[in-house]
Amino acid sequence: MSTSLRSLLLAAVLAFPVDARGHDLWLEPQGDALVLRYGHRGGDLLDLDGSKIKIVRCRRETGPVTDVRAVSKSGPKELRTPARCDVASAFLDGGYWSLTPDGEKNLPKDKVPDAVRSWQSKQFAKWVDARSKVAGAVLGDELEVVPASDLSRVHQGEKATFRVLWQGKPVAGAVLAVDHKPLGETDAAGECRVKVRAPDVESVSVTLKRPLGGPEADTLTAEASLTWEVAR
Amino acid sequence: MAGPEGPGAAIETTSPIPLPQGAVFFMVKSEYVPFRQFDFAQPVNKVYSLFDTLVAGYGITPWLSGYLFLPYNVKSQDGVGTNVGLGDPGLYVNFAFKYDEGFRLVPAKESLDELMDWHFSVFGYATVPMGPTTAATPALDWYPPDMQTGFGSLSFQVGVAVAKQLSADFTWLADASYQYFLPHTYPFTRYQFGAESRVNTAVAYRAVASPGFRLDVAGELNLLNLQRDQERNEASVMEPLLASGGTVLYAGLGVRAYIGRFSAALAARTSFARWLNEGAYQQGSEGLEWVRVALTLSYVLPL
Numbered sequence: 007m008s009t010s011l012r013s014l015l016l017a018a019v020l021a022f023p024v025d026a027r028g029h030d031l032w033l034e035p036q037g038d039a040l041v042l043r044y045g046h047r048g049g050d051l052l053d054l055d056g057s058k059i060k061i062v063r064c065r066r067e068t069g070p071v072t073d074v075r076a077v078s079k080s081g082p083k084e085l086r087t088p089a090r091c092d093v094a095s096a097f098l099d100g101g102y103w104s105l106t107p108d109g110e111k112n113l114p115k116d117k118v119p120d121a122v123r124s125w126q127s128k129q130f131a132k133w134v135d136a137r138s139k140v141a142g143a144v145l146g147d148e149l150e151v152v153p154a155s156d157l158s159r160v161h162q163g164e165k166a167t168f169r170v171l172w173q174g175k176p177v178a179g180a181v182l183a184v185d186h187k188p189l190g191e192t193d194a195a196g197e198c199r200v201k202v203r204a205p206d207v208e209s210v211s212v213t214l215k216r217p218l219g220g221p222e223a224d225t226l227t228a229e230a231s232l233t234w235e236v237a238r
Numbered sequence: 239m240a241g242p243e244g245p246g247a248a249i250e251t252t253s254p255i256p257l258p259q260g261a262v263f264f265m266v267k268s269e270y271v272p273f274r275q276f277d278f279a280q281p282v283n284k285v286y287s288l289f290d291t292l293v294a295g296y297g298i299t300p301w302l303s304g305y306l307f308l309p310y311n312v313k314s315q316d317g318v319g320t321n322v323g324l325g326d327p328g329l330y331v332n333f334a335f336k337y338d339e340g341f342r343l344v345p346a347k348e349s350l351d352e353l354m355d356w357h358f359s360v361f362g363y364a365t366v367p368m369g370p371t372t373a374a375t376p377a378l379d380w381y382p383p384d385m386q387t388g389f390g391s392l393s394f395q396v397g398v399a400v401a402k403q404l405s406a407d408f409t410w411l412a413d414a415s416y417q418y419f420l421p422h423t424y425p426f427t428r429y430q431f432g433a434e435s436r437v438n439t440a441v442a443y444r445a446v447a448s449p450g451f452r453l454d455v456a457g458e459l460n461l462l463n464l465q466r467d468q469e470r471n472e473a474s475v476m477e478p479l480l481a482s483g484g485t486v487l488y489a490g491l492g493v494r495a496y497i498g499r500f501s502a503a504l505a506a507r508t509s510f511a512r513w514l515n516e517g518a519y520q521q522g523s524e525g526l527e528w529v530r531v532a533l534t535l536s537y538v539l540p541l
Contacts, residue, residue, distance in 0.1 A: 165338065165351060182349065190349025199338075201351040 032209055032233045033096050033131040040064075042085040042096045042131060047209060056080025060099050063145045064091035067138055071145050092138035095145045100127030102222050114222035126223040130230040136160075136237065148173055151212055151232035160202055161237050167199040168232065170212050180214045202236055209233040242496060244353045245403040246442030248456040249492040249505035249532060252413040254359030254399040256334040256344055257297035258540060263305070265293040265536035272528045276521045281317045284385075284522030288312035289325075293536075301343040305330040309369070311387040315522070319375040323387035326365040334359040354403045363395035363417070371424060383422075383429040384467075384522075390422030390429075397436075412439040421468070421476065430476060432465035432483050442494075452496040460488040460507065462524060466515065484514030486525035492532075503534045 029052060033042050042059065045052035062075040062085075078087040085096070102114035104121035115124035130147045136157035144152055155166040169192075170180045176196025181188050190198045192212075202208050211231040218226050247253045257263055272286040288311065295305040309325030334344045337356040344357070369388020373381050383390070397415025404410055414437045421430035438460045446453035466483035468476040492505025512525035520526060 189351055191347055193345065193347040198347070198349055199352055200349050 030209065030211065030231060031096075031098055031129045031131045031229070032231050033094055033133040034207065034233055035090075035133065035135075036086075038088060038090055040087040040089055040091060040094050040133065042087075043083065044098075045083075051083040054080075054083055054085060056085050058098050058100065059085050059096055061095075061097040062087050062089075063095045063097075063147070064089050065093040065140055065143050065145060066090070067092050067140055071143075091133070092135045092140050093133070093143045093145060095130055095132040095147050095150070097147060098129040098131070100129060102126050104223075115224070116221045123225075124223040125225045125227045126218060128226065128228045130228070132230065132232045134232065134234045136234045141234075144171065144174070146174065147230065149212070149214055149228040149230040151210060151230050153232065153234070154197055157234050158237055162202055162205045165199050165201045167197050168210055168212075170196045170198070170214075170230075172196075172214060172228075177214065180212045183211050183213070184209070186211075204236055205238075206236055207233060208236050242447060242450070242452040243350050243406060245357070245401055246409040246444055246454040246456065247494060248411050248438075248440030248442055248458050249494070249503050249534070250458055250460050250488075250490060250507065251411045251438035251440035251456075252359075252361065252397065252399040252415075253411055254332070254334050254357045254401050254413075256301055256332055256359070257295055257303040257538070259297045259300045259346055260540060261295075261297040262539045263293070263295035263297075263536065264539075265291075265295070265534055267291045267293065267532060267534040269530055269532040271530050273522050274526050274528055278519065279521035283316045285314040285316055286312075287314070291325075300346040301334045303332045303334070305332070307363075307365075309387075311369075313381075313385050313387065315385060318381070318385070319377075321373050321375075321381050321385050321387060323370045323373060325369045326367055326388050326393070327369075328363055328365040330361065330363045332359050332361045357401045359399045361395075361397050361399065361415075363397075365389065365393045367391050367422070371422060380424070380426050383424060383427070383431070383469075389419055389431060390424065391420035393417055393419040393431075407444040409442045410440070411442065413437070428470035428476070430468040432467045434465075435463040437461040450498055454494045454496075456492045456494065456505070458488075458490040458492070458505075458507065460490065462486045462488070464524060481516045481519040482523070484512065484517065484520070484523070484525060486514070487511040488530070490530075499538050501534075501536045504532070506531045 030047050031044050044054040063071050064074045065071045074089045078085050104111050104115050104118040104124040106120045115121045130149050134141045150171045152169045154169045160166040170177050178194050180192045182190050182198040189200045192198045209231050214228045216226045269289045273284045275283045290310040292308040297303050307328040311325045312322045314320040335358050336344050367390050371386045371388045371390035395417035399413035401411045417434045419431040440456050440458040442454045442456040445455050463485045464483045466478040468478050471477040486509045488507045489510050490507025494503035506529055508529045509525045514520050
């Protein structure tokens, strides 16, 4: 049976654009602080509006998940939180966006008379200490990437499995990407398995779209990233 | 934006990649085989065969696919006639697994990274003798067994296949199989087709990739070994036949285009080496074709 239509099916799915804007939001430790940045990892940083960062969650090996946003300090291109966490995440509420003939506006559809389409943007960034016992902990973000493999044993060039949760439940059909290259879709268990490419710090991201159909936006576009230090 | 990615497929060489679970697959394949003409075979040179096949497949699980084959054959011989009729329908089952930190069944969804793993399959194929075996020539003689469109008895094939995507653009595939035919008693003789062993290998190259479209070029080598046919002799003993059997090595080139869920492939192959048992007398045998040209059209429908 000389056919390879399984790959064709996958390819048909992956041929669609995942994130037209292609900007990363990622969280990583720096000394005794967690730093949230926006832009292109390993490249240019973009301005980060600290007022849009609503939650910074922190989980240590022991103890509950706490919101440490109140102690964060906002700079032009970063949000710095003095906290040592084994697992941490940040939520950026991008608000409502409308596309008009003159370009994108950060306003809901009902405030933009000539809106062609509109969406609500939510971005989540997560960091895990791969060696921590709680590296696989769920923090409770609306969209969250959870390592299903022991990342402390996964080296560059090896594969790891990730589970994607939407509102706490595994979600099928979410597209997982590394460096903006879509690599696969989550299955019914919300899992997708991809290869670690970076030698030092790696980040995988996932995008999920949901219809809203309300007066403010047509769709919800949620993005989440997971960043960790690759085993050496 | 990149075009469709994932492993490529060849034309003759079997791919171990299974159908997605719940997917329904349809294919039409037509292979035209004109034979070389020889003086010794005059005036009854075999002219051509045309093998048409309808295929329907279903992804039973992510790692198990089943296919139904319905052949329709045309066999033409100078001075004898052209026999047209159904072949023997067949059931093909493909059990797929892969190597990813150990052997495991192919999962429901694979990322592009997983598609680059080593993929394997064990497959089985059985034909049911439903095609006619008593077709008569215009002169009201029976066509000989190799000119009938049905085999007359069960046949069984088992094989293994392997594929490895070497890079984004190159995929290597190989398979090996063995097919055995049970004997059949015709009104005019008792006959058993010789068992067939095949070893195929191919490299598929993704030549064009744009959104919704992909074009692969595949080069193949196909090794075919045919054991001698056997026929009942005057002493009612099955006897290996002269002028049958041998080994043939084909080289082929094909193109396959993917447009959405539709795929079309065109390929040609020819024997460039042959070790036939009595080649000088085997006109109409594998290895003595001018060329084998195959066209396939397929469509997959996910449920």
